[in-house]
Amino acid sequence: MIKQIDACLERLIATCEEPSLRDAMHYAALGAGKRIRPRLFLAACEAMCGGYDEAALQFACCLEMIHAYSLVHDDLPAMDNDDLRRGRPTVHKQFDEATAILAGDALLSHAFEIMARVCACAESVQQDYAQTMLIIARAAGANGMIAGQVRDLASEGKQLDMDTLEQIHRRKTGALFAAALEAGATLGGNTHTQEMRKLGYTLGLAFQIRDDILDVTSTAEALGKNPGSDINNQKSTYVSLAGLETAQEMYKNISADVLALVDSIPAKTLTLRDLITQVLTRDK
Amino acid sequence: MIKQIDACLERLIATCEEPSLRDAMHYAALGAGKRIRPRLFLAACEAMCGGYDEAALQFACCLEMIHAYSLVHDDLPAMDNDDLRRGRPTVHKQFDEATAILAGDALLSHAFEIMARVCACAESVQQDYAQTMLIIARAAGANGMIAGQVRDLASEGKQLDMDTLEQIHRRKTGALFAAALEAGATLGGNTHTQEMRKLGYTLGLAFQIRDDILDVTSTAEALGKNPGSDINNQKSTYVSLAGLETAQEMYKNISADVLALVDSIPAKTLTLRDLITQVLTRDK
Numbered sequence: 245m246i247k248q249i250d251a252c253l254e255r256l257i258a259t260c261e262e263p264s265l266r267d268a269m270h271y272a273a274l275g276a277g278k279r280i281r282p283r284l285f286l287a288a289c290e291a292m293c294g295g296y297d298e299a300a301l302q303f304a305c306c307l308e309m310i311h312a313y314s315l316v317h318d319d320l321p322a323m324d325n326d327d328l329r330r331g332r333p334t335v336h337k338q339f340d341e342a343t344a345i346l347a348g349d350a351l352l353s354h355a356f357e358i359m360a361r362v363c364a365c366a367e368s369v370q371q372d373y374a375q376t377m378l379i380i381a382r383a384a385g386a387n388g389m390i391a392g393q394v395r396d397l398a399s400e401g402k403q404l405d406m407d408t409l410e411q412i413h414r415r416k417t418g419a420l421f422a423a424a425l426e427a428g429a430t431l432g433g434n435t436h437t438q439e440m441r442k443l444g445y446t447l448g449l450a451f452q453i454r455d456d457i458l459d460v461t462s463t464a465e466a467l468g469k470n471p472g473s474d475i476n477n478q479k480s481t482y483v484s485l486a487g488l489e490t491a492q493e494m495y496k497n498i499s500a501d502v503l504a505l506v507d508s509i510p511a512k513t514l515t516l517r518d519l520i521t522q523v524l525t526r527d528k
Numbered sequence: 529m530i531k532q533i534d535a536c537l538e539r540l541i542a543t544c545e546e547p548s549l550r551d552a553m554h555y556a557a558l559g560a561g562k563r564i565r566p567r568l569f570l571a572a573c574e575a576m577c578g579g580y581d582e583a584a585l586q587f588a589c590c591l592e593m594i595h596a597y598s599l600v601h602d603d604l605p606a607m608d609n610d611d612l613r614r615g616r617p618t619v620h621k622q623f624d625e626a627t628a629i630l631a632g633d634a635l636l637s638h639a640f641e642i643m644a645r646v647c648a649c650a651e652s653v654q655q656d657y658a659q660t661m662l663i664i665a666r667a668a669g670a671n672g673m674i675a676g677q678v679r680d681l682a683s684e685g686k687q688l689d690m691d692t693l694e695q696i697h698r699r700k701t702g703a704l705f706a707a708a709l710e711a712g713a714t715l716g717g718n719t720h721t722q723e724m725r726k727l728g729y730t731l732g733l734a735f736q737i738r739d740d741i742l743d744v745t746s747t748a749e750a751l752g753k754n755p756g757s758d759i760n761n762q763k764s765t766y767v768s769l770a771g772l773e774t775a776q777e778m779y780k781n782i783s784a785d786v787l788a789l790v791d792s793i794p795a796k797t798l799t800l801r802d803l804i805t806q807v808l809t810r811d812k
Binding site for chain 1: 545550606
């Protein structure tokens with residue numbers, strides 16, 4: 245599945261005609277990432293209808309482009325000011341700051357252009373395509389991922405309570421995870437979309453707790469980014485608020501919740517369950 | 529028409545729930561701009577079908593949000609580093625750099641979310657909505673406006689030839705002007721779309737030549753931004769390449785071309801012609 249996603253990402257980014265912009269977009273979107281969001285999308289689609297087609301693959305890649313743009317902008321000096329991502333210099337380090345801003349803008353715009361084209365060029369008029377795009381747009385937007393980053397930046401240097409921290413991650417990570425699963429189920433037959441959405445939010449939260457644990461227990465080499473960056477940016481994390489041991493206990497419990505949610509969905513969730521298990525046991 | 533556009537922009541931006549983000553989006557999109565792109569869109573729609581509805585008004589506002597995002601990002605220190613826009617401090621001066629990056633991202637995402645919602649929520653399935661969105665997305669995207677900004681930045685300090693300068697402005701300004709007219713005509717009945725597109729590109733070029741002339745002949749007070757900024761950023765302009773007198777001559781000729789193109793379109797272009805005349809005779 246990852247090979248198909250990467251091949252499709254290559255094709256889609258190759259349609260950008262501006263060489264320097266295309267290089268930066270390619271660098272940002274095709275690094276050594278795990279492609280979790282597009283895989284969740286495709287696995288949800290497959291769970292509902294037994295497979296996925298070219299349109300689904302393109303939607304999946306749009307999710308990855310939106311994720312990649314958010315990383316490029318979050319890493320900027322005015323934001324989290326990170327130098328290392330996926331084992332390589334961040335985009336503004338590898339190229340320059342203007343290129344990073346524009347490559348992020350271009351990845352986001354390109355994703356929407358591709359989704360709009362799928363909607364506009366469908367042979368038969370397909371309302372599900374528009375609905376799929378709307379779910380993804382809402383998650384990426386001003387009340388989703390971007391609101392999460394705004395709150396995250398505003399909370400630097402502050403001691404948050406656990407509920408506020410969860411609200412940040414619900415938007416910053418959860419929204420796009422939830423959208424991947426809800427949109428995949430929508431495209432795959434438009435059933436069990438709300439269960440998929442809930443599963444996505446819960447998985448996103450688990451993902452973030454794991455991230456916070458790895459930030460203190462792992463190395464730059466294993467992570468592909470600098471560990472301890474949350475501490476350096478004076479950010480509250482599950483570990484800083486609850487302590488490592490309690491965070492690990494929370495992680496165990498939420499992982500069990502995630503698997504129970506998958507198992508409660510009456511669809512062919514075998515691939516999805518495998519993928520989620522991989523996500524839950526990741527060490528980078 | 530401007531009052532309707534501004535009221536709709538107010539409504540659409542008010543749906544952003546994050547106060548600091550909403551304030552910055554509002555500041556960026558609802559300053560003393562001329563709302564040229566949404567007015568061109570609505571006038572093109574009206575020329576084709578005699579009026580415009582709520583969906584058209586929302587598409588028009590999305591064009592303005594996309595334009596506003598591009599200004600916010602272009603003004604950033606890593607890009608054109610401008611302090612003054614529409615008679616007020618630029619967004620990163622009024623707020624901060626992180627807020628400006630995120631407000632730009634949010635305006636772009638919000639525009640696509642709104643267009644996706646119009647597509648997904650249409651009572652009858654409306655392929656023209658998807659086509660309208662695609663035209664706008666393509667113009668904003670990696671081969672449109674963003675490619676123009678990439679080339680513009682890359683050309684700083686270089687002496688360009690006239691053809692290269694035109695290619696930059698075709699993308700940076702022309703693409704969104706052309707999209708406004710083509711998309712308006714598409715939504716208004718899907719006829720004369722290519723003529724409208726050509727008109728938009730020509731008007732965009734005229735707009736840019738006028739901009740270059742005003743940059744050397746006008747004051748900060750009249751312009752609402754700092755004049756001479758192109759010279760300070762060592763950018764080639766029509767005036768720096770051809771001289772003021774020749775640029776003014778070019779402007780006279782291209783203005784005549786624009787009006788001839790409007791008059792060649794067999795539709796009710798009265799409002800559109802008035803608007804274009806206003807754009808051609810602007811002094812700020």
